[in-house]
Amino acid sequence: MKKIDVQMVEDIATGAALLGTGGGGDPYVGKLMAIQALKKNGPVNLIDIDEVPDEALIVPAAMMGAPTVLVEKIPSGKEIFKAFDSLKSYLGDEIFAVLPIEAGGVNSMIPIAVAAEKKLPLIDADGMGRAFPELQMVTFHLYGVSATPMVLADEKGNSLLLNTINNFWTENIARNATVVMGGSVMVAIYPMRGKDLKKAGIRNIVTKSAKIGQSIREARKNGNDPIETLLNTIESYVLFKGKINDVIRRTTGGFVRGEAHIEGIDQYKGETMTINFQNENLIARRNGKVVATVPDLICTVDAHTATPITTEGLRYGQRICILGIPCDKKWRSEKGIATVGPRYFGYDIDYVPVEELIKNC
Amino acid sequence: MKKIDVQMVEDIATGAALLGTGGGGDPYVGKLMAIQALKKNGPVNLIDIDEVPDEALIVPAAMMGAPTVLVEKIPSGKEIFKAFDSLKSYLGDEIFAVLPIEAGGVNSMIPIAVAAEKKLPLIDADGMGRAFPELQMVTFHLYGVSATPMVLADEKGNSLLLNTINNFWTENIARNATVVMGGSVMVAIYPMRGKDLKKAGIRNIVTKSAKIGQSIREARKNGNDPIETLLNTIESYVLFKGKINDVIRRTTGGFVRGEAHIEGIDQYKGETMTINFQNENLIARRNGKVVATVPDLICTVDAHTATPITTEGLRYGQRICILGIPCDKKWRSEKGIATVGPRYFGYDIDYVPVEELIKNC
Numbered sequence: 001m002k003k004i005d006v007q008m009v010e011d012i013a014t015g016a017a018l019l020g021t022g023g024g025g026d027p028y029v030g031k032l033m034a035i036q037a038l039k040k041n042g043p044v045n046l047i048d049i050d051e052v053p054d055e056a057l058i059v060p061a062a063m064m065g066a067p068t069v070l071v072e073k074i075p076s077g078k079e080i081f082k083a084f085d086s087l088k089s090y091l092g093d094e095i096f097a098v099l100p101i102e103a104g105g106v107n108s109m110i111p112i113a114v115a116a117e118k119k120l121p122l123i124d125a126d127g128m129g130r131a132f133p134e135l136q137m138v139t140f141h142l143y144g145v146s147a148t149p150m151v152l153a154d155e156k157g158n159s160l161l162l163n164t165i166n167n168f169w170t171e172n173i174a175r176n177a178t179v180v181m182g183g184s185v186m187v188a189i190y191p192m193r194g195k196d197l198k199k200a201g202i203r204n205i206v207t208k209s210a211k212i213g214q215s216i217r218e219a220r221k222n223g224n225d226p227i228e229t230l231l232n233t234i235e236s237y238v239l240f241k242g243k244i245n246d247v248i249r250r251t252t253g254g255f256v257r258g259e260a261h262i263e264g265i266d267q268y269k270g271e272t273m274t275i276n277f278q279n280e281n282l283i284a285r286r287n288g289k290v291v292a293t294v295p296d297l298i299c300t301v302d303a304h305t306a307t308p309i310t311t312e313g314l315r316y317g318q319r320i321c322i323l324g325i326p327c328d329k330k331w332r333s334e335k336g337i338a339t340v341g342p343r344y345f346g347y348d349i350d351y352v353p354v355e356e357l358i359k360n361c
Numbered sequence: 362m363k364k365i366d367v368q369m370v371e372d373i374a375t376g377a378a379l380l381g382t383g384g385g386g387d388p389y390v391g392k393l394m395a396i397q398a399l400k401k402n403g404p405v406n407l408i409d410i411d412e413v414p415d416e417a418l419i420v421p422a423a424m425m426g427a428p429t430v431l432v433e434k435i436p437s438g439k440e441i442f443k444a445f446d447s448l449k450s451y452l453g454d455e456i457f458a459v460l461p462i463e464a465g466g467v468n469s470m471i472p473i474a475v476a477a478e479k480k481l482p483l484i485d486a487d488g489m490g491r492a493f494p495e496l497q498m499v500t501f502h503l504y505g506v507s508a509t510p511m512v513l514a515d516e517k518g519n520s521l522l523l524n525t526i527n528n529f530w531t532e533n534i535a536r537n538a539t540v541v542m543g544g545s546v547m548v549a550i551y552p553m554r555g556k557d558l559k560k561a562g563i564r565n566i567v568t569k570s571a572k573i574g575q576s577i578r579e580a581r582k583n584g585n586d587p588i589e590t591l592l593n594t595i596e597s598y599v600l601f602k603g604k605i606n607d608v609i610r611r612t613t614g615g616f617v618r619g620e621a622h623i624e625g626i627d628q629y630k631g632e633t634m635t636i637n638f639q640n641e642n643l644i645a646r647r648n649g650k651v652v653a654t655v656p657d658l659i660c661t662v663d664a665h666t667a668t669p670i671t672t673e674g675l676r677y678g679q680r681i682c683i684l685g686i687p688c689d690k691k692w693r694s695e696k697g698i699a700t701v702g703p704r705y706f707g708y709d710i711d712y713v714p715v716e717e718l719i720k721n722c
Binding site: 086156157160161164169172173176177179181 | 447451517518519520521522523524525526530533534537538540541542
């Protein structure tokens with residue numbers, strides 16, 4: 001059994017922020033919450049999906065809302081425990097373990113804080129293998145798992161327990177409540193049994209995040225190129241390198257939406273890239289031609305340090321490298337593409353795997 | 362102990378629609394729900410506040426949202442039982458009785474349907490003695506009773522259990538959820554103990570409504586003037602008689618807001634009246650001069666039959682009589698006026714009791 005300590009938290013935060021593809025929250029805010037909980041309660045046990053009994057109840061914990069808001073509206077740290085306790089008391093059953101719902105700087109950390117505080121193990125799995133903006137955009141949904149009963153809690157002390165007829169209604173009602181409650185809330189959601197997670201979950205997100213974070217950290221320490229190291233650590237492709245020219249960003253309806261324009265540098269000089277995002281990066285176009293789309297991962301990192309940059313962290317003049325990473329194969333099913341493919345987000349683009357698109361560049 | 366039968370339901374619906382001052386829902390839709398429940402389950406026992414033990418749990422049941430929506434989006438009839446059951450199960454205690462939260466064509470009837478279905482008595486009390494548009498606008502609020510835990514349920518099968526830090530947050534979150542859930546929902550709200558109701562409730566709303574409805578019905582049957590009869594039945598004043606010239610109405614943010622312009626007839630010929638409303642009638646001006654404001658009741662009835670007309674029922678050409686009725690004295694306190702006086706609704710008008718205003722006309 002692995003133990004998650006403060007060093008590993010740092011690595012997970014970095015790696016998960018990369019896999020968060022621009023969303024999932026800022027790793028700095030996330031780390032503070034997790035480290036505080038570890039310092040108070042000691043290290044957290046990390047377990048594999050197969051260690052979860054079939055009938056055991058497990059609960060993902062996360063932040064919901066626009067990450068732009070979370071940067072200024074720091075959670076009290078208590079509301080996620082409240083959400084978790086309310087859901088537990090409603091379900092009237094013991095919770096065996098917690099897990100992340102997605103990768104991301106905050107959403108990889110919140111479940112660690114809950115695991116530490118509640119003395120529960122953390123499961124090395126999630127429902128995305130990356131981050132997505134809407135509640136039904138999880139592999140759990142593809143396998144018919146209900147997002148409700150779920151609990152939303154804000155830092156003021158308001159909370160809300162939701163039961164719906166399907167996950168689209170959950171997204172609809174919870175998203176609007178999130179906006180009213182201040183733009184970001186903490187949620188305990190998709191309670192399910194071990195056997196459901198084994199079918200519907202994506203394995204190894206925590207260890208994968210930790211490995212990515214560790215490789216970046218060690219490359220920097222050893223004077224190696226962290227981006228080179230990254231390319232050797234996980235299957236990934238450089239889509240572009242450039243300087244941010246312009247970022248248009250609006251926080252509306254509980255999301256941050258916008259686009260980033262990047263001017264090529266080095267071997268990309270004279271070229272351009274545009275990235276559209278809704279919390280997460282959705283579409284990357286090089287010289288107007290699509291080179292990667294959801295559900296594949298479009299990751300923005302600092303061109304020199306490989307530090308992941310969230311969509312709310314994108315700034316004029318930054319030199320960034322854009323990486324493409326193939327998504328989990330669960331997303332490449334017909335239902336997966338219908339749920340999180342480019343057309344769901346309103347783009348008239350067919351999904352083509354990034355590893356194929358990149359061959360034509 | 363009084364029994365509520367179908368005849369009494371008809372009378373209560375009429376009287377409560379009058380006291381609903383334009384809001385509280387259409388009596389036709391409300392009656393259908395209550396009569397159906399009575400036919401299935403038999404008559405309902407009506408009890409006085411003083412028959413409720415101090416420690417007994419009591420729960421008001423109501424429709425929340427824009428009445429304009431309810432006219433086209435008929436409730437399934439099941440969602441209020443679901444809301445009630447969810448709240449009961451959350452509270453983990455027996456519910457002794459139900460009661461209306463306000464007077465109104467629908468909101469006087471829903472608690473009767475719940476009482477019939479759940480075999481519980483109905484308490485002859487409410488939290489307004491009339492109808493108001495927002496959740497915190499109840500005498501319960503003036504005495505510090507929390508609106509939460511409350512449950513909202515829609516006709517699709519979605520439901521939501523809310524816990525908040527104060528009644529304004531409840532209004533805010535629940536109102537937005539209502540809009541998302543289709544514009545009107547059923548709610549079980551303000552659960553409280555008998556001793557709280559005895560302090561904070563308004564007595565006799567059900568028997569008062571029944572008496573008003575009965576007097577109108579009998580006056581018609583006996584060939585008497587129903588408006589004359591009404592004036593002799595409860596303390597009330599004729600503010601105006603006229604023909605509706607124009608109605609401006611917008612359903613927005615979960616409310617119907619607007620104003621009605623009325624041209625005088627009979628002894629009011631050559632004069633005008635304007636009524637501003639937000640679900641309920643708020644301000645009445647005769648020839649530009651204020652003659653009644655919230656929290657006093659401004660009631661619109663058919664000039665010949667005395668049938669109460671809701672704000673969504675106001676139509677060009679209708680001949681109506683506008684009545685002023687003094688509100689319960691709980692509303693005339695400083696906190697009462699701050700909660701539901703003209704200034705709360707954005708009007709730069711001091712509250713003056715209708716019986717004083719009418720003297721200067």
